[in-house]
Amino acid sequence: MTTFLGLPVHAPRGVGHLRGDEPFPDAARKALANTQLRRNIGHATATIRAKRAAVVAELDDWEQLRLAGEAIKTATMLRLDDHLEQLERRVTERGGTVHWARDANEANEIVTRLVQATGESEVVKVKSMATQEIGLNEALEEAGIAAFETDLAELIVQLGHDKPSHILVPAIHRNRSEIREIFLREMAGVDPELTDDPRRLAMAARAYLRRKFLSTKVGISGANFAVAETGTMVVLESEGNGRMCLTLPETLITVMGIEKLVPTWTDLEVFLQLLPRSSTGERMNPYTSAWGGAHTLDDGSPDGPRDFHLVLLDNGRTATLADEVGRQVLNCIKCSACMNVCPVYERTGGHAYGSVYPGPIGAVLSPQLTGVEDNASLPYASSLCGACFDACPVRIDIPSVLVHLRAQHVEEQKTARRLPTPEAVAMAAASWTMSTPKRFAAAEKASRAARVLGGKKGRISTLPPPLSGWSGSRDAPVPPKETFREWWARTRDVPS
């Protein structure tokens, strides 16, 4: 552990899942060759897009909610230290214990120690991005502790010895017959007559996990929100596995990024509307649990875990906060709407991004958590079409942050007097996104960022890569206002 010198500290190498094994263009090219994968992803994103659009249209105050969400999160980050200290006080008053983890290694050590202190060797887990980010399951396994993922998709991923490919529906790259095969092969005690009917598959998971839920004494979760003013932790879910993990064990350990705070209980009224509609396209997800420390009911009887531990995780978040343009990415509520509208994600799927955070949000979050040199190709994994901004419930300007990170990368390369990296060159060619001249022309026309760069003169002389390969040879007129998404919808006949 280094001592603090005032410089931003990124997520350490060698632990967790924020870095891929290969640069985005190479991984993307392989993914593009996989037709089954592309078909599954295309179907999933189109379905969720349509559901989201329908429930968003039901609210006539959607834009006001987005503006409120953006403002609340932005203000929270500017007082993050005060809010965190308040959260710690409240959780402690309510009988919980708060732990602080500078990075993935420290968080893994804390959780491992807490589980060991219970004497247990098995834990049940509810889907959590933070614990995937830090590679908690692997750390526990090294300590001889088995972690059972209980979200159906996570279970499919875990039993398939696979990686998640989408934040919301992590097993979306698998179809029903693949899932059936995985269950038949890996699930102890499964009915050999199991069919590939989704209901039968879900019931097989119910039977398999119920034994675990009823007997396992330690639960591990993430959190969607924590309310600083009241010390209330909030988890949204659909299947009831979250309630099982949060309620039945004797010990509950929650790992949460330090950016997941909201200051007041009232603030939640905004996010409990924005998140479900943006995420699963539901008015409200089936279950939301809110709890504090260890609960005792009015008659003195206990309710839920006796021991509650909250682990607050930095792992590159303070480094992200240090960047005035990039810090807005910490406002993300992990809804995955930006993925579902992204033409690049739709074609490559989540694995190509290397990190547990795929899609547009991953392209701006992972490089900031790790330092841009460790994820140098991700800021180029976009056509800057702006669909992600339009979909984002907290109005994160992902295209601008992408451009900002590209500039940072190019600056670093210049300072180091290096030639452009292979990924910058590959992305400049960008044959995989811009595979036809028509598409290419439309993509650059639609670039919101290009509009901004054009300024008052109405001419653009430099564009960030991959478009720089083209604008380098001549000035480009400032593109008209039709966005790539509009063009995409108009030319491909999909609901926008």
Added chain:
Amino acid sequence: MSATGSTDAAKEEILQRIRSALGSRPAAEPAPRDYRRAGAEAPGSSALLDLFEDRLVDYKATVHRTTSDHVGDTVRSVIATLLPQGGSVLAASALPDEWLPEVTRDTGFTARELDQFAGVVTACAAAAAQTGTIVLDGSPDQGRRAITLVPDLHVCVVRAEQVVETVPELLSRLDPTRPLTFISGPSATSDIELQRVEGVHGPRTLAVVLVTP
């Protein structure tokens, strides 16, 4: 377990990193709150109850209307319909006696014991029509969280005046220091090819008994 020396050092360092990241700290703009907070309809109005029912049914819950002097009979008939094979039923420890005096009250059963019950009956703390959401807060007529989680059928009695229109109105009626469970339809998954399957780990059936005075 108390905070250890190492996490104290970690806390100081993280707070220090935040302060240094924020530098001179620009003042934050107050958040605009011009979204809809109050609903157009009064709590418990018949338009709201219709909306609430519509939303619940859309998410595959069943809704059974009754009046305050027929709650017990309605719950009995719901249970008879939804548990045709029979099976034992549990109630929150202080469910009103006049509702279902014959049903076993929760006395702190273990999770495995709860698994032997086919159904559970509770009241609720508040509900929102716009999203079809019911909230339980651990009050004696609702019980601890486990009892509405392990049995396969949850019959929830909602009184008309508990139904508000919007999510902001719902939250303003709740006490955030209590253990809260927000329920919007039975559990569901869409993890396999996006095909929705109702009823995974929580109760696979949610029946709402909606009581008008």
